[in-house]
Amino acid sequence: xxxxxxxxxxxxxxxxxxxxxxxxxxxxxxxxxxxxxxxxxxxxxxxxxxxxxxxxxxxxxxxxxxxxxxxxxxxxxxxxxxxxxxxxxxxxxxxxxxxxxxxxxxxxxxxxxxxxxxxxxxxxxxxxxxxxxxxxxxxxxxxxxxxxxxxxxxxxxxxxxxxxxxxxxxxxxxxxxxxxxxxxxxxxxxxxxxxxxxxxxxxxxxxxxxxxxxxxxxxxxxxxxxxxxxxxxxxxxxxxxx
Amino acid sequence: xxxxxxxxxxxxxxxxxxxxxxxxxxxxxxxxxxxxxxxxxxxxxxxxxxxxxxxxxxxxxxxxxxxxxxxxxxxxxxxxxxxxxxxxxxxxxxxxxxxxxxxxxxxxxxxxxxxxxxxxxxxxxxxxxxxxxxxxxxxxxxxxxxxxxxxxxxxxxxxxxxxxxxxxxxxxxxxxxxxxxxxxxxxxxxxxxxxxxxxxxxxxxxxxxxxxxxxxxxxxxxxxxxxxxxxxxxxxxxxxxxxxxxxxxxxxxxxxxxxxxxxxxxxxxxxxxxxxxxxxxxxxxxxxxxxxxxxxxxxxxxxxxxxxxxxxxxxxxxxxxxxxxxxxxxxxxxxxxxxxxxxxxxxxxxxxxxxxxxxxxxxxxxxxxxxxxxxxxxxxxxxxxxxxxxxxxxxxxxxxxxxxxxxxx
Ligand SMILES: Nc1ncnc2c1ncn2[C@@H]1O[C@H](COP(=O)(O)OP(=O)(O)OP(=O)(O)O)[C@@H](O)[C@H]1O
Ligand SMILES: [Mg+2]
Numbered sequence: 078x079x080x081x082x083x084x085x086x087x088x089x090x091x092x093x094x095x096x097x098x099x100x101x102x103x104x105x106x107x108x109x110x111x112x113x114x115x116x117x118x119x120x121x122x123x124x125x126x127x128x129x130x131x132x133x134x135x136x137x138x139x140x141x142x143x144x145x146x147x148x149x150x151x152x153x154x155x156x157x158x159x160x161x162x163x164x165x166x167x168x169x170x171x172x173x174x175x176x177x178x179x180x181x182x183x184x185x186x187x188x189x190x191x192x193x194x195x196x197x198x199x200x201x202x203x204x205x206x207x208x209x210x211x212x213x214x215x216x217x218x219x220x221x222x223x224x225x226x227x228x229x230x231x232x233x234x235x236x237x238x239x240x241x242x243x244x245x246x247x248x249x250x251x252x253x254x255x256x257x258x259x260x261x262x263x264x265x266x267x268x269x270x271x272x273x274x275x276x277x278x279x280x281x282x283x284x285x286x287x288x289x290x291x292x293x294x295x296x297x298x299x300x301x302x303x304x305x306x307x308x309x310x311x312x313x314x315x316x317x318x319x
Numbered sequence: 320x321x322x323x324x325x326x327x328x329x330x331x332x333x334x335x336x337x338x339x340x341x342x343x344x345x346x347x348x349x350x351x352x353x354x355x356x357x358x359x360x361x362x363x364x365x366x367x368x369x370x371x372x373x374x375x376x377x378x379x380x381x382x383x384x385x386x387x388x389x390x391x392x393x394x395x396x397x398x399x400x401x402x403x404x405x406x407x408x409x410x411x412x413x414x415x416x417x418x419x420x421x422x423x424x425x426x427x428x429x430x431x432x433x434x435x436x437x438x439x440x441x442x443x444x445x446x447x448x449x450x451x452x453x454x455x456x457x458x459x460x461x462x463x464x465x466x467x468x469x470x471x472x473x474x475x476x477x478x479x480x481x482x483x484x485x486x487x488x489x490x491x492x493x494x495x496x497x498x499x500x501x502x503x504x505x506x507x508x509x510x511x512x513x514x515x516x517x518x519x520x521x522x523x524x525x526x527x528x529x530x531x532x533x534x535x536x537x538x539x540x541x542x543x544x545x546x547x548x549x550x551x552x553x554x555x556x557x558x559x560x561x562x563x564x565x566x567x568x569x570x571x572x573x574x575x576x577x578x579x580x581x582x583x584x585x586x587x588x589x590x591x592x593x594x595x596x597x598x599x600x601x602x603x604x605x606x607x608x609x610x611x612x613x614x615x616x617x618x619x620x621x622x623x624x625x626x627x628x629x630x631x632x633x634x635x636x637x638x639x640x641x642x643x644x645x646x647x648x649x650x651x652x653x654x655x656x657x658x659x660x661x662x663x664x665x666x667x668x669x670x671x672x673x674x675x676x677x678x679x680x681x682x683x684x685x686x687x688x689x690x691x692x693x694x695x696x697x698x699x700x701x702x703x704x705x706x707x708x709x710x711x712x713x714x715x716x717x718x719x720x721x722x723x724x725x726x727x728x
Contacts, residue, residue: 130722135641135721135722156646159644159645160643162641163642168641168642170641174637174638174725175638176635187638188643190325191642191645191648192643235642
């Protein structure tokens with residue numbers, strides 16, 4: 078298991094709110110190999126986004142260990158983490174997290190800006206990424222001039238533009254109609270086929286069922302881990318597959 | 320390079336999004352920068368004017384007066400008033416000094432006059448002097464037409480007049496003025512000479528004058544008891560010696576005891592430069608004070624607005640960090656924003672200050688000249704204030720936690 082891309086062991090993330098401890102993640106362990114496509118499924122508040130932030134090197138666990146690509150993330154300096162997020166990880170946040178005053182194009186260019194890419198090149202790449210999500214005719218719109226689904230697609234284009242080896246998508250189809258959602262999933266499928274690793278958070282069993290593997294969270298614990306089709310229908314089952 | 324350009328573009332973008340707020344914030348900086356530029360432009364203008372005024376004195380020349388030429392700071396007007404007048408006899412006594420070549424004793428009316436012919440009149444702006452032949456040398460006058468006043472003119476008290484180029488322009492446009500009649504306070508004088516044009520310095524003409532023999536002046540226009548005395552040394556190198564001799568002689572004839580200070584003022588190129596430097600230093604210090612205060616106020620304004628900006632854009636900062644911006648990059652983004660904001664304020668201030676100085680020059684003929692260094696100093700100190708007061712907000716932005724930052728509304 079040493080060559081796993083993501084290796085989390087007994088990961089905990091606790092929040093102390095008003096003297097009370099919220100165990101958002103409570104001893105989570107799993108490994109994800111390079112090139113896998115894994116769905117994280119669970120009810121609202123089960124800790125999916127918290128887990129994504131940890132995997133994405135945005136947050137630090139209360140306890141437990143997280144190794145990314147064999148390196149202990151807790152041992153990395155701030156700058157190294159920033160570079161890691163910039164080059165290796167593509168985020169689709171649950172709440173999009175677009176810059177409100179920037180156009181769709183500028184939003185998508187942002188990761189490339191921090192990569193120090195030339196203006197011309199990053200513009201070309203951002204345009205291509207927006208075209209891939211079908212937004213060629215909305216490139217110069219600001220987020221508040223876009224529909225929810227369009228914003229979500231901008232967020233996806235931004236996550237993909239840097240061709241990250243690890244794509245973390247938190248409910249990427251939550252605001253999309255079936256047809257558009259389907260297109261996005263096909264996009265992911267294509268990425269997966271080309272060898273990218275994808276972690277996709279969803280609360281839809283139907284979507285999780287289509288993933289080769291799914292991990293089910295309940296109250297910050299892993300309660301199911303196996304082929305997507307099985308785990309998706311598991312409901313609140315207790316069985317834990319290895 | 321791309322990074323710096325990106326950072327600056329970003330900074331300009333956010334400033335454009337908040338134009339009104341930016342402008343209000345920058346008031347302090349604008350005031351600071353415009354004060355420096357306006358004050359320094361006026362000081363520089365006065366310096367140039369004085370330099371040229373005294374250059375007209377000619378080499379090796381200096382002037383003796385009862386009144387100081389420039390008075391500044393708290394001064395005792397009565398102290399100068401109580402001084403005995405400089406008399407003609409005292410002036411004449413200087414002629415025997417070994418290193419003195421010319422002594423021009425001059426009676427100047429307190430107010431400028433209007434000169435007229437039957438057809439035309441000048442504005443009330445012509446300085447009329449009762450003088451001696453030595454006036455010509457002591458004041459660097461060149462005669463263009465006719466001749467200057469002679470000893471005979473003075474002895475006989477002839478009503479003759481030598482006019483500056485402005486008087487010629489106004490009273491005798493395109494005509495030969497020699498032999499014509501010019502009236503001063505209704506008294507007719509015959510034009511015997513016209514001086515070569517000396518031009519104007521910073522909007523003030525050097526040709527608005529006329530000289531008549533002092534004898535005729537006293538008879539026709541009344542006696543001015545206090546005289547100005549211009550002295551020319553035998554050679555420019557002898558000027559310091561001539562000056563010493565003049566001071567010693569005047570102290571003697573004016574009966575000063577050894578411990579008493581001079582009861583007259585001497586102006587040479589050197590003393591005027593000194594005098595002016597003192598004035599310039601005081602103006603400079605006052606300007607510096609105003610400026611430092613304005614920059615402090617402006618800087619605090621900038622800090623405040625940057626803190627507001629960091630708070631408002633917390634989510635944006637979180638997003639940038641999540642997408643791979645290093646903390647340093649966030650720091651520099653906010654620092655550059657702060658510097659650009661302040662430097663823009665400085666630029667507006669420079670333009671405003673230059674406008675004020677040039678406006679004062681155009682409206683009131685106050686001399687003004689905008690020194691390049693004042694512009695540079697203003698911009699640099701405005702930018703510097705932005706840098707200094709931007710550090711704290713920028714540091715705050717760069718220390719945010721990305722997850723927390725992205726959760727804020
Ligand atoms: N910053 C925080 N401070 C306090 N509690 C938090 C914080 N972030 C998350 N939590 C808590 O941690 C738990 C897990 O939250 P998380 O956002 O991971 O849920 P989720 O599975 O993503 O839910 P959803 O499907 O609604 O997005 C929740 O109970 C939430 O209240
Ligand atoms: Mg969530």
